[in-house]
Amino acid sequence: MSSGADLATSYPSLAAVPRARLARFLAGMPKTVLHLHLEGSLEPELAFALAERNGVEPGSDAFPYPDLEALRAAYRFDSLGAFLDVYYAVAGVLRTEQDFVDLAAAYADQLIANNVRVAELFFDPQTHTSRGIAFSTVAQGLWQGLERARHAGVRVQLIASVLRDAPVGTVSDMDGVSAEQGFATMEEATGWATLGQLLDYQSTAAPERRIIGLGLDSYEKPFPPELFLGIYERAHAQGLLTTAHAGEEGPPAYVWTALRRLKVSRIDHGVRSTEDPRLLEHLARPHDAAHIVAAYGEPHRVPLTVCPRSNFMLQVFPDPTASNLLELLDAGVLACIHSDDPAYFGGYATDNYLAAVEWLDPSLAQLHQLARNGVQSAWLSAADKAPLLAELDAYFGEADALLGGGG
Numbered sequence: 001m002s003s004g005a006d007l008a009t010s011y012p013s014l015a016a017v018p019r020a021r022l023a024r025f026l027a028g029m030p031k032t033v034l035h036l037h038l039e040g041s042l043e044p045e046l047a048f049a050l051a052e053r054n055g056v057e058p059g060s061d062a063f064p065y066p067d068l069e070a071l072r073a074a075y076r077f078d079s080l081g082a083f084l085d086v087y088y089a090v091a092g093v094l095r096t097e098q099d100f101v102d103l104a105a106a107y108a109d110q111l112i113a114n115n116v117r118v119a120e121l122f123f124d125p126q127t128h129t130s131r132g133i134a135f136s137t138v139a140q141g142l143w144q145g146l147e148r149a150r151h152a153g154v155r156v157q158l159i160a161s162v163l164r165d166a167p168v169g170t171v172s173d174m175d176g177v178s179a180e181q182g183f184a185t186m187e188e189a190t191g192w193a194t195l196g197q198l199l200d201y202q203s204t205a206a207p208e209r210r211i212i213g214l215g216l217d218s219y220e221k222p223f224p225p226e227l228f229l230g231i232y233e234r235a236h237a238q239g240l241l242t243t244a245h246a247g248e249e250g251p252p253a254y255v256w257t258a259l260r261r262l263k264v265s266r267i268d269h270g271v272r273s274t275e276d277p278r279l280l281e282h283l284a285r286p287h288d289a290a291h292i293v294a295a296y297g298e299p300h301r302v303p304l305t306v307c308p309r310s311n312f313m314l315q316v317f318p319d320p321t322a323s324n325l326l327e328l329l330d331a332g333v334l335a336c337i338h339s340d341d342p343a344y345f346g347g348y349a350t351d352n353y354l355a356a357v358e359w360l361d362p363s364l365a366q367l368h369q370l371a372r373n374g375v376q377s378a379w380l381s382a383a384d385k386a387p388l389l390a391e392l393d394a395y396f397g398e399a400d401a402l403l404g405g406g407g
C-alpha cells in the first residue's frame with residue numbers, strides 16, 4: 001500500500017491542477033456515501049413531474065411552488081430549519097410506490113455516475129407514514145429503484161431515520177402497528193410506532209432488503225438525542241446498527257449523549273465537536289464496546305460524516321474556507337466527505353469532494369486520507385473493506401499521471 005506521506009512528497013499541490021482535470025480525477029475516484037437523505041435527492045424537475053402525475057397543483061398548499069423558478073428561488077437557506085421547511089414541503093409530492101421507485105432510481109444513476117462503491121442511505125419514514133403512506137410502500141419502492149445500482153455492483157443499504165421533532169410516543173405505540181399501514185397524522189406516526197413498523201417490515205422482507213440501521217435527523221435543536229434513548233436501546237436489541245445527526249447546529253453535548261447514551265457507531269455531521277477537546281480525543285481513539293464491534297467487526301473509532309456543501313448552504317460555515325474538516329483530520333478523527341441532500345445543496349458525491357478541495361486546499365495525502373476514511377467509516381468488516389481500500393490506494397498510486405502532465 002502506498003502511504004499518504006509518499007504521495008504528499010511526490011505531488012506538489014492540488015491547487016495547481018486545472019479544475020477540469022481535478023474534477024475528472026475526483027469523478028473517477030472510488031467513493032463511499034454514508035450520509036445521504038434519499039428525499040434530499042429529489043431534484044426539482046422530478047418533483048414537478050411527480051406533482052403532475054399525482055394531481056398536485058403547483059402553487060397550492062400541498063406544493064407551494066407555482067413553477068420551477070419559484071422552487072429554485074426557495075433554495076436559499078440561512079439555517080437547517082429554513083432548509084427543512086422546503087424539504088418537507090417538496091417531499092409531499094411523493095405519494096405512490098412508483099414515486100419512491102422513480103426517486104431512488106434517479107439517485108441510483110447518481111451512485112453509478114459518481115463511482116460510488118458503498119452507499120448506506122437514509123430515508124425518513126414518518127415524512128410519509130404521517131400522510132397515510134405505508135412504511136412498506138416507501139421501503140419497497142426505494143429498494144426497487146435502487147436495484148439498478150446493486151446490479152452495477154454498488155453495495156447499497158438503507159437506514160430508517162426517526163424525526164427528532166416528531167412525537168417520540170411510548171413503547172406501547174409498537175403494539176399492533178403494521179408496516180402495511182400509514183397513519184392519519186404525525187401525532188400517530190411517533191418514533192416508537194415507526195420502530196414498530198420497521199421491525200414488522202424486517203420480519204417479512206427478503207434478507208437483502210432488510211434495513212441495516214436506525215438514524216435520527218430533522219430539526220436538531222431543542223431535541224437532544226437522549227429523548228430517543230428507549231428507541232435506540234430497543235433498536236440495538238433487535239440487531240439494528242445506529243447513527244444520529246448531532247453537532248450540526250446542536251452543541252457538543254448532543255454528540256456526547258449520542259455516543260454515550262444512544263451508543264451510536266457513527267455521528268452525522270458532528271462538526272461542532274471541535275469545540276470540546278475532550279470530545280475530539282474521544283473520537284480520535286478506537287473503542288471496543290459491543291455496539292462498535294457489532295458495526296465494524298473490531299474496535300474502531302466513531303466516524304463523523306461531514307457534508308461540505310450542506311455546511312456551506314445551511315450556514316453552519318457561512319465562509320466555507322472556515323470549515324474544520326482538516327482540523328478534524330489533524331486531530332485523528334475519522335472524518336469523511338458526504339453529500340447530505342444533494343438536490344438542495346448543489347451536488348452529489350463528486351461535487352462535495354470538489355468543493356472540499358477548492359475551499360480547503362488539502363494535500364493529495366489528506367484527500368487520500370479522506371477517501372480512505374469514507375471506506376473505513378462504512379458498516380463493513382475489515383475483510384470487506386480491504387479490496388475497496390486497495391482499489392483506492394491503486395487509484396491514488398496513479399495520481400501523478402492522472403493529475404499532472406498535459407492533456
Ligand code: HPA
Binds near residue numbers: 037040080217219310
Ligand atoms: N440535517 C438534519 N436533518 C435532515 C437533513 C439534514 O441535513 N436532511 C434531511 N433531514
Ligand code: ZN
Binds near residue numbers: 035037217245268340
Ligand atoms: Zn443529514
